[in-house]
Amino acid sequence: MSPRPEEERMRMEVVERIERVIKDLWPFADVQIFGSFTTGLYLPTSDIDLVVFGKWDNLPLWTLEEALRKRHVAEENSIKVLDKATVPIIKLTDSYTEVKVDISFNVQNGVKAAQLIKEFKKKYPVLPHLVLVLKQFLLQRDLNEVFTGGIGSYSLFLMAVSFLQLHYRVDACSPNANMGVLLIEFFELYGRHFNYLKTGIRIKDGGSYVAKDEVQRSMLDGYRPSMLYIEDPLQPDNDVGRSSYGAMQVKQAFDYAYVVLSHAVSPIAKYYPNNEGESILGRIIRVTQEVVEYRDWITKQWGSQSKNEPLCNGTLLKLTSVHETKQPAGRSPGLPNEILGAVTTHRAQGHSSSSPAGSVTKGKVGFEAHSSRRALYSLVF
Structure with missing residues (x-):
């Protein structure tokens, strides 16, 4: 039930594939992991949460969705853009590993929460x-x-x-x-x-x-x-x-x-x-x-x-x-x-x-x- 080293390696490969697509679109964008993957509290079937920091007039949800689809990073029918949600996100399933990923933009709270969780884990x-x-x-x-x-x-x-x-x-x-x-x-x-x-x-x-x-x-x-x-x-x-x-x-x-x-x-x-x-x-x-x-x-x-x-x-x-x-x-x-x-x-x-x-x-x-x-x-x- 606890995460294994090989599961972490697999998930990091998923993150790197997505990050390459993002960097090709916006070289100065900053991609960070938050949620259970970064805190080590993930189950084998847990999602990966990513947040992309950058400067845009409008959140480029559909631009990234199209790029991920063209690069075959996500399963064709799995990628969805939830642009009306309280926190707009892109949801997808990695085409090779079947790991689910949620991508948001310019959301600070998730990264701060991950740091808080790490502090409580030490305590x-x-x-x-x-x-x-x-x-x-x-x-x-x-x-x-x-x-x-x-x-x-x-x-x-x-x-x-x-x-x-x-x-x-x-x-x-x-x-x-x-x-x-x-x-x-x-x-x-x-x-x-x-x-x-x-x-x-x-x-x-x-x-x-x-x-x-x-x-x-x-x-x-x-x-x-x-x-x-x-x-x-x-x-x-x-x-x-x-x-x-x-x-x-x-x-x-x-x-x-x-x-x-x-x-x-x-x-x-x-x-x-x-x-x-x-x-x-x-x-x-x-x-x-x-x-x-x-x-x-x-x-x-x-x-x-x-x-x-x-x-x-x-x-x-x-x-x-x-x-x-x-x-x-x-x-x-x-x-x-x-x-x-x-x-x-x-x-x-x-x-x-x-x-x-x-x-x-x-x-x-x-x-x-x-x-x-x-x-x-x-x-x-």
Whole structure:
């Protein structure tokens, strides 16, 4: 699932082919990569995002589209110009590798966001693994595209950053953190406890939750925070999740994943009927045979893996038992008794209700004990 060196080489060749066409048209144009490819958080089927900087009276979308078509860089029926979009782009599929590419012009935010992501990756070493698993989880459920109401890569990344910023265990952010536990806790937070109706996410200044009522008071008349309100740390007046109108579907998917994984790691899991050849993570994530064959083709074309290189194919991702640990009675295994008041109260009856008092508040939130013991699990890559 994690990017391989040969996949990076293949993608760089795609970028170079497109860049040659652009440089032939405008020698002084500056082509930059942004998005998941430059941050290293891309899946085998992820797009490449490019931005072209230059001086034009009108954006030369159709000029570049014609040149790419004539040079046979793009598949004939794949290239499209979205000139009416909020950010006009050219969408295409590379004719040789079938990698999808989005090209925009003079858009600064994408490059700045990529730099921000790299900084957070350094601060939280567990982020890349957590985000890649979550991206695959959403991808296979068609919940990863903003234009269909899903959660985009940037929104998902900021949700993961917020999760780690506000985590009650300091060691959750260390390189040796238990990835399996973190994944289950992420699903628990955003699938069960987070109050989407009343609470927004803020990343800047160390991270916090923010009351939507307060956000709305600062917005123009007629505007209100979206269901998944995420304040853009680079542009505070921008709601990153505003187009994710299917946020509640994502919440349901996260809740489902939490239930499945929690059952899988419970002490009585050995009594559940299950396919012995299936890993614990394999219960919620599948990598199709088509993707496996595509990655094998890339390996043959752009170089085989060295023996010292870790095998990162998503089909080998699994959760393995490390040990069991005791939990204090009356405490949730996934979240602490004392957390930010913006997170909803979870009771045994399944009801959730709470609201943040003011912009950012801390308070006691009651939880019924899920179990006095639980197994700790680690992701194996």
